[in-house]
Amino acid sequence: MTRIGILGGTFDPPHLGHLIIANEVLNAHSLDEIWFMPNQEPPHKKKSNAIKEADRINLVQLAISGHPNFKIELLELERSGPSYTYESMKILTKIHPDKEFYFIIGADMVEYLPKWRNIDELVKIVQFIGVNRPSYSTESHYPILYAEVPEVEISSSQIRNRLLENKTIRYLVPDSVRNYIKENQLYGS
Template sequence: MKKIGILGGTFDPPHHGHLLIANEVLSALDLDEIWFMPNQEPPHKQKSKSITNEDRLEMLKLAIEGNHQFRIQTIELERNGPSFTVDTMKIIRANYKNHQFFFIIGADMIEYLPKWYKIDELVQLVQFVGVERPEYNHDTIFPIIYVDVPAMEVSSSIIRERLKKGKPVRYLLPDSVIQYIEENHLYGT
């Protein structure tokens, strides 16, 4: 049975923090692969209006290039409307019967879990993996495996803001992603 970690997000843009989390969970839990799963319409936040799904997908491809254990799962991009994890996991489990799934969430999402759509059903479909961060409360009634990841205070929103202001983003993003952003004049560059 293959053990697959799933890291969902807007990846708007994908950055070194995403890659660090994926790599640390892959190693800590001895997983076979990490699937990066870009959302179509996350119910809890807005993605950039000016960036297309194709741009996000291309940046993600560039970000994970060269790591044979990193893959992209596009199931949520292929559906319309809000992306509810429980619906996605039902489809994935039906299509990959001989796989065990570990859904990676940040410390901010651990606090938010009670508000997830059909959370009681979802915990039967997937094992949650929480990435710990000291400024968040990790108390929850839900079964979570915790993985320590070196702190990297970076977010896509910080990067978008820096790009809009013309500030440097080197070392926050893979160079190939920076080049794609500049060549395609994304985020106000």
Template sequence: MPKKKVGILGGTFNPPHIGHLIMANEVYHAMSLDEVRFMPSQIPPHKKIAGGTTSEQRIRMIELSIADVSYFSLEQIEFERSGPSYTFDTMMLLKQREPDVDFYFIIGGDMIDYLPKWYRIEELIREIKFIGIPRSGAMGESHYSIHMVKSPMVDVSSTLLRERLKQGKNVSFLLPDAVSDFISKEGLYESL
């Protein structure tokens, strides 16, 4: 029986935006995955995350972003552990829990450039498949084995969105409506 194919898209998702959704959707279809999981990174309690959002708020925004897509889900494994959230440790734990799954770790071009600095990257690259998405301003080249997937390039970042929200500017079309409504209701990013 063939193994289940699961994509993992990690990040702070602060806030999650259409760029995340497009990346996940493009990889899902290009790689014929069974599902894509959005995996928010754990932020240590002593470190303030940009915008002052809580883990619970970030998780809720992901839930709202993916609610209408049957092949998207939330992966909260990083919140089960304490200490630094190294991708190597997280993925080894996932592989141990789900030996019947092939994992595909989705990264943008900016992260591809940074791969040589990743914790235990030489081992990680042998354990999981990396899927890269080109990103504006990033070389996106590596000597590591990365399968590149073409995707519409949407030059949007969570940093840009937080700045716009702080300034009271419009972010229409860059965030799912449910996330915009949640941000407004919670008063997020207003006083950065």
């Protein structure tokens, strides 16, 4: 059975922290692929709406293009309304019965799991993999695998703010992402 890691997020924009997490989890748990799943409307935070959906898709594709085991999954973007993991994983497991899914979350989301929609049903259809984040606990009474990742404090909001302030984002995002942002004058760049 093919083992797929799902990394969800706004990816607004995708950055090296996302890629490091994906690569570390892929290798730590011998997964076959990592699918980056941009969400439509994250239920736990406000989406920035800084750029068009098509640009977010292009940015993710550019960010992952150098890795043969990284793919993009557009399921959540194709649905309207909040992107609840439970609904998404029900659909993915139905479409891909030959795949075993692992949902990757940061320690901040590990702490938030009790508040996730249908969490008791969700843990029956997907295995969570938690990754460390500074100032958050990875302890949970839910069944979670873990992966240690280098602590790299990069956030999409930090990158958007730097662009608004006309500061460099070199080495925070892949060069292809940085060039696309510049060429398309995204985030006020």
